[in-house]
Structures are given as C-alpha cells and as structure tokens.
Amino acid sequence: MSALPFTSSEYLKRQEIVLDGMPDNSVLVIPTNRKAVRSNDVNYPFRPSSYIMYLCGWTEPDGIFLARKSSSKISTVLFVKPRETKSEIWEGIRVGLEGALDGWPIDIAASIDDLNAELAPLLDGCNQIFSINGQNNELDSILNEHSTVSDARILVDKHRVIKSDREIEIMTEASAIASEAHIRAIGHSFPGIGEWQIQSIIESHFTHSESQWSYPSIVGGGDNATILHYKENNCKIDDGEMVLVDAGCEVHGYASDITRTWPVNGKFSEAQREIYELVLKAELAGIEACQPGAPWLSMHRATSLVLAEGLIELGILDCTIQEAIGEGNDFNGPYRDFFMHGTGHFLGLDVHDVGGGRQGDDDPGPELRHGMVVTVEPGLYFGSWRTDVNIPSRYAGIGVRIEDDVLITDSGPVVLSAGCPKEIGEIEALVGKLR
Ligand SMILES: [Mn+2]
Numbered sequence: 151m152s153a154l155p156f157t158s159s160e161y162l163k164r165q166e167i168v169l170d171g172m173p174d175n176s177v178l179v180i181p182t183n184r185k186a187v188r189s190n191d192v193n194y195p196f197r198p199s200s201y202i203m204y205l206c207g208w209t210e211p212d213g214i215f216l217a218r219k220s221s222s223k224i225s226t227v228l229f230v231k232p233r234e235t236k237s238e239i240w241e242g243i244r245v246g247l248e249g250a251l252d253g254w255p256i257d258i259a260a261s262i263d264d265l266n267a268e269l270a271p272l273l274d275g276c277n278q279i280f281s282i283n284g285q286n287n288e289l290d291s292i293l294n295e296h297s298t299v300s301d302a303r304i305l306v307d308k309h310r311v312i313k314s315d316r317e318i319e320i321m322t323e324a325s326a327i328a329s330e331a332h333i334r335a336i337g338h339s340f341p342g343i344g345e346w347q348i349q350s351i352i353e354s355h356f357t358h359s360e361s362q363w364s365y366p367s368i369v370g371g372g373d374n375a376t377i378l379h380y381k382e383n384n385c386k387i388d389d390g391e392m393v394l395v396d397a398g399c400e401v402h403g404y405a406s407d408i409t410r411t412w413p414v415n416g417k418f419s420e421a422q423r424e425i426y427e428l429v430l431k432a433e434l435a436g437i438e439a440c441q442p443g444a445p446w447l448s449m450h451r452a453t454s455l456v457l458a459e460g461l462i463e464l465g466i467l468d469c470t471i472q473e474a475i476g477e478g479n480d481f482n483g484p485y486r487d488f489f490m491h492g493t494g495h496f497l498g499l500d501v502h503d504v505g506g507g508r509q510g511d512d513d514p515g516p517e518l519r520h521g522m523v524v525t526v527e528p529g530l531y532f533g534s535w536r537t538d539v540n541i542p543s544r545y546a547g548i549g550v551r552i553e554d555d556v557l558i559t560d561s562g563p564v565v566l567s568a569g570c571p572k573e574i575g576e577i578e579a580l581v582g583k584l585r
Contacts, residue, residue, distance in 0.1 A: 154207040154253070155402035156316055161206055161255035164309065165226060168205070169219050171305045176278040178302055179293060180205055181286035182213040200499035201282060201303070203403045204310055206255055210245055212262050214289060218272060227272065228254060229262040266292060273297075280305055303504070311496055311505030312521040317404065318557060321497070321523055322566050324361065324406035325555045328398045329570035331355035332410045336577060337584025339414045341389035345369040348395060349383045356399040364405035364501045367397035375411065375549030376533030378491055387414045392422055394549050398501065405501040407525050408567050409553035416581035418574060421544045425530050428460035430572060433552045436493055436526040440556045440563035446506060446515025450493040451481065453528035458485040461530075466542055487539045488532065494525040497555055520560045527553030 154161070172178065182199040198209045206215050206228060214229040233246035250259040260268045265288065273279065273296045280302035281293055293299050313321065331352045338351050348369045356362055370380040371387030375394035387393050393414055398407035411429075413422060432453040439452035458474035461467040467474050467484055476483030496503035503523075506516040518524070529551030532541050552572055557564040571577055 154255075155320060156207065156314075158255045160314060160316060165205055165217055165224060165255070167309055168305050169217055169224050172219050172280060173278060174222055175220050175276055176280065177219070177273060177276045178215075178217045178305070179279060179281040179289065180215040180302060181282065181289050182208065182211065183285060185211050198403070199282075199285065200310075200403060201306055204306065204499060208250075208254060209403075214262060214265070214286070215256070216269075216272060218276065220275065225258070226256045227258045227260055227268075228256040229260050229265060229268070232261045232263065265289065307504035310498060311503070311516075312519065313498065313523055313557075314521070317498070318521075318523070320402050320404045321406065321555070321557075324364075324399055324401040324404050325408070325566035326569055327356065327359040327361050327401065328406040328408045329567050330359075331397065331399070332395060332408055332570050333580065334584060335395055336410065336412050336571070336580045337582070339387075339393065339412065339416075339581050340585065341415045342386055343414060344386050345371055345374070345383040345393070348387075348393060349397075352395065352397045359399070361399040361401055364398045364400040364407065368395065368409075369397070370394045370549065371414070373534055373547045373549070375551075376531040376536075376547075377549075378531075389415050390419065392418075392548065392550070394551055396551065396553065398555075403499050405497055405499070405503075406555055406567065407497055407501050407527075407553060408555065408570055409527055409529075409551045410570060410572065410577075411550045411552065412577045412581055414581070416578055418578065422548060422550075423574065424464055425532070425545060425548050425550050426574060428457065428464070429528055429530050429550045429552050430574075431460070432456035432528040433526055433554070433572075436528055437554065437556055437563050437565060440518060440524060440526065440558055442518055442520050442558055442560055444518045446518065447481075448518075449524070449526055453493045453526070454481050454485065454489070457489050457528060457530065458483070461485055461488060466545065488530045489528060490531070491527075491529070494527055494556075497523045497525055518558045520558055522558045523566070524556050524558065525553055526556055527551055 180201045182202045186194045188194045196211050202208050202215050212231045216227040230250050247259040279299045281299050335348045335351045349367050369383045371393045372391040374380050394411045396409040435456045436449045436453040439449045474483050474485045496505040531549040532545040534546035555566040
C-alpha cells in the first residue's frame with residue numbers, strides 16, 4: 151500500500167467535484183510532467199504535475215490519469231510504467247500496475263507502454279475531451295486525432311484554490327519548516343557571510359526536514375536585494391548591508407513562500423529602519439485586508455496606500471497621496487518606481503498557485519474566500535544602480551521585502567508563517583545568536 155498524503159475519499163471527492171463540471175460522455179486526461187534531460191544520461195530532478203498529484207496522488211514519472219463520465223457514472227484509469235526488473239535495477243523499483251491498483255484512488259491500472267491501444271476504447275463515444283496540452287506530445291497527438299481538446303485546467307483550478315483541512319495542515323507544516331529555516335539563517339548571519347552560505351543554511355534545513363525548495367532560493371545582500379528575481383547568490387554581504395532572503399519549501403507538493411530582510415551585523419541603520427518599518431506597516435495592513443468577501447485587489451490597495459503615504463513622509467516622493475497612487479486611482483503612479491511587483495499570489499501545489507489574476511495586474515481577480523491561501527509580500531527597492539529614477543543617496547542600496555503565507559478564514563486571516571520573526575526588536579535580538 152502507498153502512503154498518500156490524503157485519504158482515498160478526499161481524492162475521490164476531488165475527482166467527483168471536477169467531473170461534476172463536465173458534460174455527460176466526456177473524458178478528462180491528465181498527464182504528469184516529462185522527465186527533463188540535464189546532460190547525457192543525467193536528468194533534472196523530477197517534479198510531478200500538480201494536477202495529477204491533486205487528482206490521484208501519483209508522483210512517479212510517466213503517468214496519465216484518465217476519468218471518464220458516461221451515463222453520469224465516473225470510471226478512472228491510471229496509466230503507469232509496468233514493473234520491469236532490468237530498468238528498475240537502474241532507476242528504482244516502480245509501483246507498477248498491481249501496486250497502483252492497490253494503493254491509489256483509481257478503478258483500473260493500465261500500462262503506459264500500450265497507451266495508443268488502451269486509449270482508443272476509452273475515448274470511444276466521448277463527445278468532449280478535457281486535457282492539458284504540451285505536457286506529453288504522444289498523448290496530445292492521439293487526443294487531437296480523436297476530437298478537439300478543451301483546457302482541463304479551468305475545471306480543476308476553481309477547486310484547487312480552496313484548501314481542505316488536510317491541505318491546510320500540510321501547508322502549515324511547510325510554512326513552519328520554512329520559518330525555522332529563516333530563523334536559522336538570521337541566527338547564523340555575520341558581516342562578511344556569503345549569500346551562498348545563507349542559502350546552504352536555509353536549504354539544509356529543508357532537506358533535514360524531509361522537504362525541499364519549492365522555488366530556487368533568493369539570497370540578495372545590499373544592492374542584490376533590489377533585483378526581484380536575483381538568483382546568483384554568489385556575493386559576500388558586507389558589514390552595514392542588509393540581506394533579503396526569499397525562500398520556501400514544499401511538503402507533499404504544497405509550497406510555502408517566505409521573505410525576510412535583516413542587517414547582517416544585527417543592527418538596523420536609521421535609513422534601513424525607516425524603510426523596514428514602512429514595509430512592515432504595509433505588510434500588516436495587507437494581512438488585515440485578507441478578509442473573506444474582499445476583492446482580490448484589496449490587499450494590494452492596502453499595502454500600496456501605506457507605502458505611497460510613507461514614501462511621501464520620508465521625502466522620497468514629493469507629491470500628494472493621490473498623485474503618488476496615480477491618475478484616476480489606477481495604482482500605477484510614481485510609488486510603483488519603488489514597489490514594482492504585486493502584493494501577493496495564491497499558494498498551494500504551485501508556489502504561484504492557480505485561482506486567478508496576480509495582484510498588480512489589471513484583472514480584478516476573484517473574491518477572497520474561506521480556505522484560500524495567499525502570500526502578502528510588499529517591498530521597497532532602492533537600487534543604487536538604477537538609471538530610470540532618482541534614488542536618494544540615503545536609501546541607495548536598500549531593498550526590503552517581507553512576505554508571509556496567509557490563510558483566509560471566515561473569522562479572519564491566519565498567518566501560517568507566524569513563527570518567523572519580523573519585528574525589528576526580534577530580528578536584532580536574533581542575528582548572529584545561533585553561531
Ligand atoms: Mn511569493
């Protein structure tokens with residue numbers, strides 16, 4: 151038997167609710183991700199498709215989940231690689247057909263090696279096919295020959311965005327592991343530490359906790375903190391500089407996503423403190439805006455108002471709040487020179503999870519609802535290297551982002567990453583103290 155993260159009945163409920171959205175005599179076909187070659191016979195680490203994990207918990211490479219609805223009845227098939235000792239000696243022991251049938255929430259297991267022959271009778275009599283194109287070329291061509299293929303993601307995404315109690319339990323664990331990793335990184339910091347050394351502290355804690363990163367860790371000291379998707383992690387961080395760490399892990403495929411920023415010498419300078427306190431105030435306002443029934447953009451509006459007002463107070467912007475926010479309240483005014491990304495995104499099986507528009511986009515997005523998990527992550531960035539805008543010398547080289555993972559509930563926001571310190575006093579008390 152397998153040890154899947156969810157009960158069989160939870161998977162069956164997901165299958166049922168997704169197929170509820172399909173017409174009678176239609177079929178849902180969900181391939182997993184392909185293995186990707188790194189060089190010669192070495193592959194990149196395999197990561198299964200979030201959709202196949204969601205629907206049946208399958209994590210081996212080479213899987214296709216199929217669910218057919220005919221006469222309002224659901225039947226499911228999982229195509230897997232059959233057992234084969236000669237390959238298993240090299241690649242590891244497979245679940246195989248018997249194993250899949252025994253441990254996974256499906257009706258029938260079939261060999262993926264016979265896909266063409268096995269698929270034909272299953273597609274017979276189906277008027278509509280829902281699938282995800284571009285994952286598996288062989289599958290795509292078989293399906294396209296049979297009929298036009300509609301995008302399966304819209305059927306699944308609206309359910310994936312609402313998390314069950316068990317999903318929340320797993321995401322709470324992922325947030326706790328990432329919180330502890332950040333605490334260790336803060337506690338081991340010192341002037342002159344390498345960005346890569348902080349990365350190794352963070353990621354070794356992920357591994358130690360039977361987890362792994364959910365996206366490549368960003369560790370940016372000084373000006374590197376002003377590069378939003380900085381990934382080199384190869385500079386030393388000098389005395390007097392801050393470091394921004396954006397790192398999260400995954401548990402059973404579910405992501406956490408946390409950002410903290412701290413001075414490597416353990417003491418915020420006056421200028422660093424001014425920017426940090428402003429971003430923290432914006433983040434708290436953003437979390438407070440995470441209420442059920444609130445429009446998607448309400449978090450972004452809340453953080454933006456605080457940041458725009460603060461930028462004026464600090465003399466960085468010389469205009470009215472209305473001008474800072476932008477003409478016609480478009481939240482596209484000059485405050486965006488220093489806060490150029492969205493306030494958050496959905497979080498789940500994907501770190502930028504399904505469910506709707508990203509904040510800062512024009513898409514008004516969905517309403518927040520009980521069971522959704524979002525990130526709240528305002529920031530301010532004053533890259534000394536910028537040529538597009540005047541960077542006040544007092545703040546040059548400062549980049550601050552603070553990010554937490556927030557569960558929307560009917561009784562208000564619950565911060566899943568609350569174990570990770572972010573108050574100035576807490577951070578100053580922790581830097582270097584675990585060395
Ligand atoms: Mn994020």
